Amino acid sequence: MNGKWSLLAVTAMMAFTLTACGGKSGEPASQTSGGSEAQGETVTLKFLNISEYLDSAEFKAFLERFEAKYPNIKVDPVSVPHEQYINKRNIMLASGEQVDLIWGNGVEQFDAINKNFLMPLDDVAKEADIDMSADFGDFKPDKDGKYYRFPIQQNNWMLYYNKKVFDDAGVPYPDPKVPMTWDEMAEVAQKLTNLSGKDKVYGMFYNNWGMYFYGYGSQLNNGKFYTDDGKVNIDAPEFKRSLEWMNDVMNVRKAAMPIAELIQNNTDFLSYWNGNYGMVVGAQWYAQLAATKKEQFPRDWKAGIAPMPVPAEMAGKHMNWSSIDSLAIPKNAKHPKESLILAKEYVSDYTLSTGALPMYTKVTKDKYFENLADALKDDDITLEQVTYLFGGDPDVVNVEEKPVLGAPQEYESTFLDLISQYYTGAETVDAVLEQVKVKVDNAIEEQSKQ
Amino acid sequence: METAFNEGKRVRRGRAYSLERLERRAGLLFALPALVGFLLFVFVPMICVLLLSLYKVDLMTYTFEFKGFGFYDKMLGDPDFWKSVRNTLTYMAIYVPLTLLLGLGMALVLNGKMRARGVVRTFFIIPYITTYVATLVVWNVFLHPTEGPVNSLLMSLGVERPPQYMVDKHWALPMLALIGSWKDVGYHCILFLAALQGVSKDYYEAAEIDGAGRLQRFKHITFPLISPTSFFLLLITIIGGLQAFYQMALLTKGGPAFSTTTMTYHIYRSAFEFYNFSYASAVGMFLFLLTLVLIAVNWFAQKKWVFYQ
Numbered sequence: 001m002n003g004k005w006s007l008l009a010v011t012a013m014m015a016f017t018l019t020a021c022g023g024k025s026g027e028p029a030s031q032t033s034g035g036s037e038a039q040g041e042t043v044t045l046k047f048l049n050i051s052e053y054l055d056s057a058e059f060k061a062f063l064e065r066f067e068a069k070y071p072n073i074k075v076d077p078v079s080v081p082h083e084q085y086i087n088k089r090n091i092m093l094a095s096g097e098q099v100d101l102i103w104g105n106g107v108e109q110f111d112a113i114n115k116n117f118l119m120p121l122d123d124v125a126k127e128a129d130i131d132m133s134a135d136f137g138d139f140k141p142d143k144d145g146k147y148y149r150f151p152i153q154q155n156n157w158m159l160y161y162n163k164k165v166f167d168d169a170g171v172p173y174p175d176p177k178v179p180m181t182w183d184e185m186a187e188v189a190q191k192l193t194n195l196s197g198k199d200k201v202y203g204m205f206y207n208n209w210g211m212y213f214y215g216y217g218s219q220l221n222n223g224k225f226y227t228d229d230g231k232v233n234i235d236a237p238e239f240k241r242s243l244e245w246m247n248d249v250m251n252v253r254k255a256a257m258p259i260a261e262l263i264q265n266n267t268d269f270l271s272y273w274n275g276n277y278g279m280v281v282g283a284q285w286y287a288q289l290a291a292t293k294k295e296q297f298p299r300d301w302k303a304g305i306a307p308m309p310v311p312a313e314m315a316g317k318h319m320n321w322s323s324i325d326s327l328a329i330p331k332n333a334k335h336p337k338e339s340l341i342l343a344k345e346y347v348s349d350y351t352l353s354t355g356a357l358p359m360y361t362k363v364t365k366d367k368y369f370e371n372l373a374d375a376l377k378d379d380d381i382t383l384e385q386v387t388y389l390f391g392g393d394p395d396v397v398n399v400e401e402k403p404v405l406g407a408p409q410e411y412e413s414t415f416l417d418l419i420s421q422y423y424t425g426a427e428t429v430d431a432v433l434e435q436v437k438v439k440v441d442n443a444i445e446e447q448s449k450q
Numbered sequence: 451m452e453t454a455f456n457e458g459k460r461v462r463r464g465r466a467y468s469l470e471r472l473e474r475r476a477g478l479l480f481a482l483p484a485l486v487g488f489l490l491f492v493f494v495p496m497i498c499v500l501l502l503s504l505y506k507v508d509l510m511t512y513t514f515e516f517k518g519f520g521f522y523d524k525m526l527g528d529p530d531f532w533k534s535v536r537n538t539l540t541y542m543a544i545y546v547p548l549t550l551l552l553g554l555g556m557a558l559v560l561n562g563k564m565r566a567r568g569v570v571r572t573f574f575i576i577p578y579i580t581t582y583v584a585t586l587v588v589w590n591v592f593l594h595p596t597e598g599p600v601n602s603l604l605m606s607l608g609v610e611r612p613p614q615y616m617v618d619k620h621w622a623l624p625m626l627a628l629i630g631s632w633k634d635v636g637y638h639c640i641l642f643l644a645a646l647q648g649v650s651k652d653y654y655e656a657a658e659i660d661g662a663g664r665l666q667r668f669k670h671i672t673f674p675l676i677s678p679t680s681f682f683l684l685l686i687t688i689i690g691g692l693q694a695f696y697q698m699a700l701l702t703k704g705g706p707a708f709s710t711t712t713m714t715y716h717i718y719r720s721a722f723e724f725y726n727f728s729y730a731s732a733v734g735m736f737l738f739l740l741t742l743v744l745i746a747v748n749w750f751a752q753k754k755w756v757f758y759q
Contacts, residue, residue, distance in 0.1 A: 087722060087723075090722050090723060090725065091722050093510075093725065094509065094721065094722060094725040094727060095509055096508075096509030096510045096511075096512070115725050116508070117510065117725075258595070258596070259617065260595040260596075260614040260616075260617040260618075261594070261595055261596055263616070263617050264590060264593075264594055264595060264615075264616055264617065265594075266590075330510065331510055331511070332510040332511065409723065409724060410724065413723065416705075417703075417704070417705040417706060417707060417708060418706075418707050420617050420705070420706045420707075421619065421706055421707050424614055424617055424618065424706075426618065426619060426706075426707075427707075435707075439530075
C-alpha cells in the first residue's frame with residue numbers, strides 16, 4: 001500500500017515539476033498580428049527602453065499624442081536606468097518574458113539577432129506601410145537578406161570641449177571644421193591637465209567602452225574588426241597602435257584618469273559634465289542628455305564642439321564611428337504590426353524631440369538642426385556647426401564603431417575585461433590582444449555550431 | 451479476569467497509539483509550510499535546472515531539444531569553467547579558514563574578562579547585519595587605488611606603487627575573500643561565543659588543578675566541547691564560500707582578466723549575459739554535486755573530531 005502511495009506521490013511530483021518547468025506551451029507568435037487593430041480590439045504593447053528616454057516629459061507627451069492617434073493601442077513602458085539596461089534586457093529576452101518592442105544599440109541588437117531572439121521585420125513592415133529598404137536612407141539588411149532592426153538614429157561622434165579649461169590653460173580652442181589628429185589631441189590634453197589643485201583637471205575624459213581604446217584603429221582600417229574568414233582581427237597593427245595611443249595619454253602624459261581609478265570610481269559617462277575635464281569624444285547623446293539639459297547638469301562653463309580627431313593619415317577628413325540605435329521586435333511578441341506602428345511613430349514624432357536626428361527619411365532635418373542650435377546658443381554654438389557635426393555633412397566618412405558581427409557581446413566584454421591589464425602595466429599590449437583573440441574566436445566558433 | 455485485563459491493555463495501547471498518531475499529524479502539520487516552501491522554491495527549481503541542463507531550450511517559443519550530456523561535455527572542455535572552479539577553490543581556501551579562525555579568536559577574547567563586552571560584541575556583529583551593498587561601497591572607498599586610506603597610508607610609508615586591488619588580477623580575489631570574511635565573521639563569533647559559554651567552568655578548574663596549561667586546556671577541553679558548533683560553522687562557511695557572488699557582481703564583475711569569476715558568477719554570466727541557460731544549468735548541477743561531495747566528506751570526517759556530549 002505504502003509503495004503505491006509513494007509511486008503516486010512521485011508521479012504527481014514529476015508531473016507537477018514538468019508543468020512548472022515548462023510553463024504554458026504557448027505557440028510562437030505569428031509573424032503578423034492578425035490585425036487586432038482592425039478588429040477593434042485594444043492591444044497593450046510592452047515597450048522596453050532606457051529610463052533617460054522613457055521617463056522624459058517629451059516621451060509622456062508623445063504617448064498622449066500616440067494613444068490619441070491610435071486609440072486601440074496602449075503602451076506599457078518598461079523603463080530601466082541605462083546602467084542596468086543590458087542586464088534587464090538580457091534577462092527578459094533569455095527567460096522568454098513577453099515584450100513587444102525593445103531598444104538597443106548595435107552590439108545588443110546584433111547579439112540578439114545572432115541568438116535568434118528577434119523577429120525579421122520584412123513582412124510585418126509591409127503591413128505597417130514601411131519600406132525598410134528606402135525609408136531609412138542607406139540602411140542594409142542585417143542578416144541573410146532580412147531586416148531585424150528598425151533604425152532610430154545613427155550616432156554622430158564629435159569632440160566636445162570645455163572652453164573654461166582651455167581658457168585657464170591658455171590653449172586655443174580646436175578648429176570647428178578641421179579635425180585634430182589624435183597625436184595633436186594628446187598634446188593638447190597634456191597642456192590642459194592640472195593635477196595640482198584641489199579638483200584635479202584632466203585634459204581628456206574617456207569612458208570604459210571599447211571604442212575609446214580601439215576606435216582610432218577602426219578609423220585606420222575602416223572598422224575591420226573581423227578577418228575575411230570571420231575571425232577576430234583585434235590583433236591587427238592598427239588596433240595595437242590605437243591602444244598604445246591611449247596608454248600614452250593615460251600613463252605617459254598623465255592627461256586622462258588612470259583606468260584603475262576610473263573603474264573603481266564606477267565613473268558614469270555623464271561625469272564629463274562636472275567640468276573637471278578638458279575634452280571628450282562623444283556622440284549626439286551628450287548634447288541630448290547633458291549639454292541641453294542645464295537644469296539637470298548645471299554648469300558655469302561653455303561647451304564647444306569640433307569634429308572627432310582622426311589619424312594623421314586621414315588628416316582633414318570628417319570621420320564618424322557609425323553605430324545605429326534601433327528598435328526591434330522579439331520573436332514571441334504578440335502584436336508585431338502594432339509594435340512597428342509604435343516604432344514608426346517613435347522615430348518620426350518622438351526622436352526629434354529628444355534632440356536626435358532620426359534616420360527615418362520622412363522627417364525633415366532642418367527643424368531638428370534649428371532646435372538643437374537654439375538649445376546650444378548659450379554655448380555660442382552656431383547652426384552651421386550643428387548641421388555639420390550632427391548628421392548634416394554628406395561627406396562624412398563612417399567606420400564601424402564596434403564589432404557587431406560574430407559574438408559581439410563576448411567580443412566587447414572580453415576586450416574590456418582584459419584591457420585594464422595592459423593599462424595597469426600587468427600585461428603587454430600583445431599579450432592582451434592575443435588573449436582577446438583566442439577567447440572570442442572560441443566564442444564565434446561555438447556560436448557557429450549553434 | 452484475564453480478558454478484562456487484556457481489554458484494558460488494548461484500550462490503553464489504542465489511546466497511546468491514537469495520541470501518537472495525533473502528535474505525528476500535528477508535527478506534520480507544523481512542518482507542512484516549510485515542506486511546501488522547500489518543494490516549491492528548492493526542489494522544483496532544482497529539478498528544472500537538471501532538466502534545463504539536458505535540453506537546449508528556447509524559452510521564447512518553449513521549444514526543447516534533448517541534448518543528453520552535451521552541455522556537460524561542453525562544460526568540461528571549457529577553459530573558463532575550469533578557471534571559475536580554480537577561482538572558487540582559491541576563494542574558499544582564504545575565506546573558510548580566515549572566517550573560522552577569526553570568529554573563534556574573537557569569541558575567545560570576548561569570553562575572557564573584559565570591559566564593555568556588550569559594546570564590543572555589538573561592533574563585531576555590525577558587519578553581518580549590514581547590507582552587502584553598503585558594505586561593499588565602504589570597502590570600495592577604503593581600497594581606492596589613489597585616494598583610499600589604505601593606499602594613502604602605504605604611500606606615506608614610502609611604497610611607490612601600492613596595489614591596485616580591484617583591477618589587479620593577483621589582488622582582486624584575495625581582497626574579495628577578505629571582504630566576505632569580514633562580513634561573516636561576526637556571526638561566527640556570536641555562535642562560537644555561545645558555545646564557549648556553554649562549557650562548564652568545572653572542567654577548567656579540574657584541569658588547572660591537574661596542572662594543564664592554557665594550550666592544553668584549549669586542546670583537551672574547549673575544542674572538543676565546542677566541536678559540534680565548529681562543525682556546523684564549517685559546513686555553512688563551505689557552502690557560503692561556494693556560493694560567493696555579491697562581491698563579484700557588485701565590485702569586479704568577475705574581472706579583471708576573469709580573475710574573480712567564481713562558479714556562481716560564471717553561471718550568472720552564462721545565463722544572463724550570454725543567454726546560455728542550458729550550459730549555466732550544467733555548471734549549476736556541477737556546483738551542487740561539488741557542494742554535496744564537500745559536505746559528505748566533512749560529514750564522515752566529523753566522526754574523528756566532533757565530540758557530542
